[in-house]
Amino acid sequence: MSTGNMNLTLKVWRQKNNNTKGALVDYKLADISPDMSFLEMFDVLNEQLINKGEEPVVFDHDCREGICGMCSMYINGRPHGPKDLVTTCQLHMRSFKDGDTIVVEPWRAAAFPVVKDLTVDRSAFDRVIAAGGFISVNTGNAQDANNLPIPKMQADAAFEAAACIGCGACVATCKNASAMLFVSAKISQLALLPQGQPERYRRVQSMVAQMDAEGFGNCTNTGACEAECPKGISLENIARMNRDFASAKFVSEETV
Amino acid sequence: MSDINSNIPEGELTSKWTKYKSSVPLVNPSNKRTIEVIIVGSGLAGASAAATLAEMGYKVKCFCFQDSPRRAHSIAAQGGINAAKNYQNDGDSVYRLFYDTIKGGDYRAREANVHRLAEVSANIIDQCVAQGVPLAREYGGLLDNRSFGGTQVQRTFYAAGQTGQQLLLGAYSALERQIGMGKVEMYTRHEMLEVVKIDGKARGIIARNLITGEIERHFGHAVVLGTGGYGNVFYLSTNAMGSNVTAAWKAHKQGAYFANPCYTQIHPTCIPVSGDHQSKLTLMSESLRNDGRIWVPKKKDDNRKASEIPEDERDYYLERRYPAFGNLVPRDVASRAAKERCDAGYGVGASKLAVYLDFKANTERYGKIEAAKAGNHNPDKETCMRLGTAVIKEKYGNLFDMYAQITGENPYETPMRIYPAVHYTMGGLWVDYNLMTSVPGLYCTGEANFSDHGANRLGASALMQGLADGYFVLPYTIGAYLSKEISVKAIPTDHPAFVEAEARAVGILNTLVNIKGTKSVDHFHKRLGHIMWEKCGMARNEKGLNEAIQEIRALRAEFWSDVRVPGVVNELNPELEKAGRVADFIELGELMCIDALNRNESCGGHFREEYQTEEGEALRDDENYAYVAAWEFKEGVNFELHKEELKFENIKVAQRSYK
Numbered sequence: 039m040s041t042g043n044m045n046l047t048l049k050v051w052r053q054k055n056n057n058t059k060g061a062l063v064d065y066k067l068a069d070i071s072p073d074m075s076f077l078e079m080f081d082v083l084n085e086q087l088i089n090k091g092e093e094p095v096v097f098d099h100d101c102r103e104g105i106c107g108m109c110s111m112y113i114n115g116r117p118h119g120p121k122d123l124v125t126t127c128q129l130h131m132r133s134f135k136d137g138d139t140i141v142v143e144p145w146r147a148a149a150f151p152v153v154k155d156l157t158v159d160r161s162a163f164d165r166v167i168a169a170g171g172f173i174s175v176n177t178g179n180a181q182d183a184n185n186l187p188i189p190k191m192q193a194d195a196a197f198e199a200a201a202c203i204g205c206g207a208c209v210a211t212c213k214n215a216s217a218m219l220f221v222s223a224k225i226s227q228l229a230l231l232p233q234g235q236p237e238r239y240r241r242v243q244s245m246v247a248q249m250d251a252e253g254f255g256n257c258t259n260t261g262a263c264e265a266e267c268p269k270g271i272s273l274e275n276i277a278r279m280n281r282d283f284a285s286a287k288f289v290s291e292e293t294v
Numbered sequence: 295m296s297d298i299n300s301n302i303p304e305g306e307l308t309s310k311w312t313k314y315k316s317s318v319p320l321v322n323p324s325n326k327r328t329i330e331v332i333i334v335g336s337g338l339a340g341a342s343a344a345a346t347l348a349e350m351g352y353k354v355k356c357f358c359f360q361d362s363p364r365r366a367h368s369i370a371a372q373g374g375i376n377a378a379k380n381y382q383n384d385g386d387s388v389y390r391l392f393y394d395t396i397k398g399g400d401y402r403a404r405e406a407n408v409h410r411l412a413e414v415s416a417n418i419i420d421q422c423v424a425q426g427v428p429l430a431r432e433y434g435g436l437l438d439n440r441s442f443g444g445t446q447v448q449r450t451f452y453a454a455g456q457t458g459q460q461l462l463l464g465a466y467s468a469l470e471r472q473i474g475m476g477k478v479e480m481y482t483r484h485e486m487l488e489v490v491k492i493d494g495k496a497r498g499i500i501a502r503n504l505i506t507g508e509i510e511r512h513f514g515h516a517v518v519l520g521t522g523g524y525g526n527v528f529y530l531s532t533n534a535m536g537s538n539v540t541a542a543w544k545a546h547k548q549g550a551y552f553a554n555p556c557y558t559q560i561h562p563t564c565i566p567v568s569g570d571h572q573s574k575l576t577l578m579s580e581s582l583r584n585d586g587r588i589w590v591p592k593k594k595d596d597n598r599k600a601s602e603i604p605e606d607e608r609d610y611y612l613e614r615r616y617p618a619f620g621n622l623v624p625r626d627v628a629s630r631a632a633k634e635r636c637d638a639g640y641g642v643g644a645s646k647l648a649v650y651l652d653f654k655a656n657t658e659r660y661g662k663i664e665a666a667k668a669g670n671h672n673p674d675k676e677t678c679m680r681l682g683t684a685v686i687k688e689k690y691g692n693l694f695d696m697y698a699q700i701t702g703e704n705p706y707e708t709p710m711r712i713y714p715a716v717h718y719t720m721g722g723l724w725v726d727y728n729l730m731t732s733v734p735g736l737y738c739t740g741e742a743n744f745s746d747h748g749a750n751r752l753g754a755s756a757l758m759q760g761l762a763d764g765y766f767v768l769p770y771t772i773g774a775y776l777s778k779e780i781s782v783k784a785i786p787t788d789h790p791a792f793v794e795a796e797a798r799a800v801g802i803l804n805t806l807v808n809i810k811g812t813k814s815v816d817h818f819h820k821r822l823g824h825i826m827w828e829k830c831g832m833a834r835n836e837k838g839l840n841e842a843i844q845e846i847r848a849l850r851a852e853f854w855s856d857v858r859v860p861g862v863v864n865e866l867n868p869e870l871e872k873a874g875r876v877a878d879f880i881e882l883g884e885l886m887c888i889d890a891l892n893r894n895e896s897c898g899g900h901f902r903e904e905y906q907t908e909e910g911e912a913l914r915d916d917e918n919y920a921y922v923a924a925w926e927f928k929e930g931v932n933f934e935l936h937k938e939e940l941k942f943e944n945i946k947v948a949q950r951s952y953k
Contacts (some may be wrong), residue, residue, distance in 0.1 A: 053747045055865070073568045073702075081573055081816070088814045088869070093860050096868055098361060100534040102574045104696065105459055106365040128699045153505060154866045161482065164362050168474035172467035173409045177346040180417070180424035184381060187435025197428035197453055200460060204364055233426050 041069025044131060047084065047139040050095055056151050062141065072132035076119060077102060077109065079131055097156040099254055104128040104268065107203030110210070111145040111156055117207035117266050125205065125268045145206055147215035149253040160206050162252035163220060169248035170174055171224040172240040173233050194228055199226040201269045207265035208271075214255030219263035221249050222279035223271045239286035296939040298551070298924055301726040302406040307944045308388075311410040314727075317324045318511060319777035322561055326351035327839060329776055330784060332499055334486045334541050336363030338458075338465055338757060339740025340520030342764025345468035348477035350769060352776075355512055356469065357481045357501055359536055359871075364466045367522055367534040371458025371695065372579035374442060374450035375757040377415040379795070382439050383466040386447040388412045395755060398444040398624050399720070399748020400898035400914065401947045402554070403938060405923075406727060407745045408800060411504025415758050415765040419451055421765055425462040429453050429485040441584050442753035444624035444952075450754045455579050455693045461757055465764070484510070485871060486541045487799035489517060489548045489736060492791045496548075496736035497537030500799045504871065507864035509796055511787035516735045516778045518773060519545060520764065523560070523719035523741040525881045527886065528831070531716035532564060538875040539882050542723050542742050550731035551924035551936060553724035553744035555882065556890035559751055559899045560587075560832050562628035563715030565647040565700050565710075574717040576700055578651070578693055580753040583621045585656040585686065586710070588612050588628070591648050600642070600650055600709045611635055617953040626750045626899050627952060629714035633832050634910060636713070643711045649937070652709035657682035702829030714832060718756060720747045720899060721889075724924040724938075728771035729763060731926070735775060739763035744922070751899025803863050806873045818853045822846065822876070822883055830887050835903040839891040846884045852933075853880060881931055888925075895919045907949075916947055 046067045053060025069088070077099050084094035100108040110125040113119035119129045134140065142156065150158040154234070191220070208219035227240050228234030257276060264273045267273055303310045321329065333344040336358040344356040358366060382385040389433050391412040391772035396403055419437070429451050430438040439448040453460040472478040481501065488500035490511070524539035525531035534607040546552045552877060563578045589608045596603065611631055613620045623631075632649050635641065642648050658675070661682030664672035673681075683706055685693065697705045723731050723738040725745055730737050740760040747755065829842035853876070861867040896905040897919070905913045922938040 071569055074571045075573070075700075078573050082571065085816065086812055088858060088860055089686075094869060096866055100360060100365055100536050101367060101370045102535060103370050103576055103831075105370050106360075106367070106534060107454065108360060108365050115617065123695070124699060128696065130699065130702070134701055157866065164364070164473075164482075165468060166478075167467060167468040170474075172471040173424065174471065175421075175424045175468075176349040177342075177421060177468075177769070178417075180420035183379075183419045183423040183429075184436050186423075188431060189435050190431045190433050193428050193431040193435075197430075197460070198425070199775045200428050200453075200463065201456065204812060227428065228426050231426050231428070233424055245903060281561070 041123065042069055042074070042131070043069040044072065044134070044136045046070055046134065046142060048140045049139065050156070052095065052155055053152050055154055060070065060152065068104060070131055072130065074131045075102065075127060076111070076113070076129040076131065077127050082187060096154045099127055102127040105203060105285045107205040110145050110158065110207070112145060113241035114141055114208055117145065117210040118268050123268055123270055125203070145210035147209045147254070149215065149217070150209060161206050162254070163206065163217070165252060166217070166221055166245055166248045167224065170237070170244035173228060174237060186232055189202045189234060196227045196230040199223045199230065199271065199275055202271050203269055205268065207266050209254065209268040211262045213262070214258060215265070216257045217249050217252070218257040218279065219267060219271055219273070221245055222275035225279045225282065226275040229278060234264055238282065239289060242279060242282040243286050296937060298724070298732065298936050298938050300727060300938055302404070303727065307405060307409050310406055311413055313846055318770055318774050321773055321777050323351050325780040327353065329353065329779065330514045331357065331772070332512055333357070333520060334499065334518065335366065335452070335520035335522060335740070336469065337366035337368035337467070337520060337522060337740060338462055339742070340518070341366070341462065341465035341469045342761050343518055343520060343739060343768050344478055345465060345472050346765055346769045348472035349771070354472070354478045355514065356478055357483045357484045357486055357499070359483065359504065361482055363469055363480065363482065364463060366462060366610065367537050368462045368757070369459045370534065372455045372516045372577060372755040373416065374440065374452035374457045375444065375461060375583040376413055376449050376752070376754045377419045377451060377758065378449060379416050379419060381437060384447045384450045386449050388795065390447065391415060394445045395746070395752060396748065396945050397950060398752040399750050400912065400950055401745055401748065401916070401920070401942065402897050402940065403943060404747030405944055410767065411746050411759060411762050414762045417766055418758060419790055422461055422464050422843045422858070425468060426890045426942070427460045429460070429709055439711045440581055440948040441622060443580055443583065443622045443628070443900045444752040445620070450581070452581065455581070460756060461761065465761070468834045479500060479617065487544065487850055487874070488795040489545045489733070490791050490795045491548055492785060492789065493641070493732045497785055498787065498792065500795045502799070505866050507867065509800055511792045511796060513785050513787055515776060515782060516737060518737040518739060518768065519723065519742050520739040520771070521742045523722065524879070524882060525716045525719050527822065527883050528716040529819050530567065530572060530827070532561060532575050535574060540875050540878045541736070543844050543878040543882055545723060545731065545733065545736060547927050549927070550736055551724035551926055552721070552885060552890065553922050553924045554721035554749070555886045555925070556718035556830070556893060557749045558716060558897050559625055559718035559720060560714045561633055562625055562714050562718070563651060563712045564715035565697065566643060566713040567646060576696065576950070577715070577717060578697060578710060578712055580625065582651060582690060582693065583928060584652040585689070586621065586653050587655055588621055588651055590635045590642060594639040600652070603840045609640070616952045623952045624750055624752060630901060630910070632714055641652055648711040650709040651712045653686055653705070657686050660685040660741070675712070684728065718751055720744065720749060724922065728774055729768050730748030730771070730775065737768060737772060749900055753898055782865060788851065802874060802877070803870065806857065806870060806877070807859050807861070807863055809855065809857050809859065811858045813860055815869055815876050818849065819876045819879070820859060821849060821871070822880055826851070826883050830883070830890055833901050833903050834890045836891065839887045842887045843884055843891070846880060846887065850880045850884070853877065884931065885925060885933055889923055892935065893919055912950070914949070
């Protein structure tokens, strides 16, 4: 079994709750294995803190397979760390070297207030979805699934947009803390499918309105979101959302 | 023999559900508005039920411990969802799906429930597609299917290796729509700590707000638990870190029977353990067995690289032992076969606890097909591999990336190393045909109940069951109960039953933080997992199980005197959350061993070494064990066995054969 030989210095954001000020705290870790995941390295740190009678670092995580979207660490200035297309839980210590200093902070955005240490509140995303990120079809109302053929290219494009895991890295990395990549991915998924057409323009207006109400910033086409997205969600989605948003004023009789 | 009533409707198997649906009592719309239903869990089973009940007009409260309902562990399901659509025209039917599921479950599931599941399976696909779930399609625009283990038809619908994610996001969007309309009150970062019972009926829950630590009381005319499986009792499993048994276990302690806890699914294709630091195991979808061939070297302790071992020195042991199903035998069979080879000394990799899953043959085959499509009927090997790799990448790209990320190896070039790992639990809270537990008004859906998979679940059937329960079964069956509750006014939460339940929950939390022992929660969890894996894992025997029971009891005593939970109760405190969950896992672990010891036969995921055929296959004892073991919790962590006899009236019970 592999015990490693990496020695690391961590600078970790500690903050008791949303009403107190936080600060970076230094920790030393020894004998870290390159085969560990980044979060397993944090498990080691926490075990060490508990054994010393200190409080462990609180961080969000769950599936540790890169799909639930819960993990959310800002590592050395990048959400989910140095590797492209990878969530924090799938980042492994072989991406670092012995002697490294690693700075770990929470997502930073006004719409994502810090709850404790590295944990933030991302419920704004849920509220944006609740504003229109769905197709209004009650259970039991569906026709046979194959009655409506959908061209493969279109279905695949919808799937690519739907691959978003809602982690919030796009917001965290954006200098404006914009949520446009997240919001546009859902809008695109549904706009690309025939089932999404009836509510298409209503949806884009409601979701954008909610996004603004939550305090997310605007998009200035920097593209950091696309570069940092662990699922490779494309900037084209934002363009599509903007097109639909603009068209909504003309083609839709409904204003929301 | 049965001493519990499963409330299966009378009549022909094929018409039971139809008749039931048209005769079940209804609740009129104005009454629905005043009836409150609590749903705990927001995975496929919970979110679909919450959305559907709200659409029907009930007042719904939904709880999850994650920061959003979209994070429930259903999201990690990879391979697919079964449905008897027969779109491939390969002879599929409701009966075949029913038959495959009963047989796959080694004849330990209830016929009526499984038939109903097969009946509604097709509706699920329709519903999800209508919600905008982007399932995989063919060029003609119609839905694509693939094969899964234990079947000879292609009935599995999928969305790359992210089927669970797409289906859950569909259910989540339906749920968020109801939240937006104010019909569901959503409580995220809340953990259920107690069921509240009044006059014998479930009437609410005690939940802890995980951010503030505040204890809350919530009333419901009925309570539904869709809280998932208990695989994390093994510490290492493919479950999410937070997956736990606590809600189900608290219900069990309030009188809900726990059925067949020993039926554990060990999934054959997971990434092997790499070291002591390991916190979880990662599944490589069963769908990979469509295109991967499993082998080990024919020579013991062969240290050559996979690529250096010639074809005739490889043992494709599944194809050898089970020519009819080959690499697509059910999970329990494939897992035991892998263990058998590794135990016999043929394992590969540094730990020798792994076998190869090799895509080369199929990559080449796909490459040939692609080349032919482009008019090249005599492609060289390199062209084949290049074109075939693109096909494999489209089908399984995300899984291959995940494998590369975790192991640091490139699975397009070298075969994957895989080994079985705990994945799913067939056991769970006992429910009747209505999905109601033995506590009136307390329901259980999805993986958390025991109902549809017998002793072994077939691949791509978990998503099917979770959504069947939530969209199409519970919303009907719960009406049978609620129609009798329409005159019950919401009970104020200062009722003594709420006060008492809250005191129980608070008592446990305070005890945990005040032990101030010397060892972390994880320390105990790892030790429990070790006992369970070694003695109640892929193979069990009487001696080991008896030892395990003693060891777990000792561990429980040690836990309650020496665990160290830092921090306080009234704040976000993940160590405290874990401590409560591990305390419940320890008690459950003991029950799993007791159940495994009671069942003197081998069936599906329960393999007792004493009971096997000469060829090493599971040997059932239908005369004595064709029953559901439903355990009742008794004071002081004791358990009393109740039996529900399983009657097979439509299927001839036989020894399972995949040869």
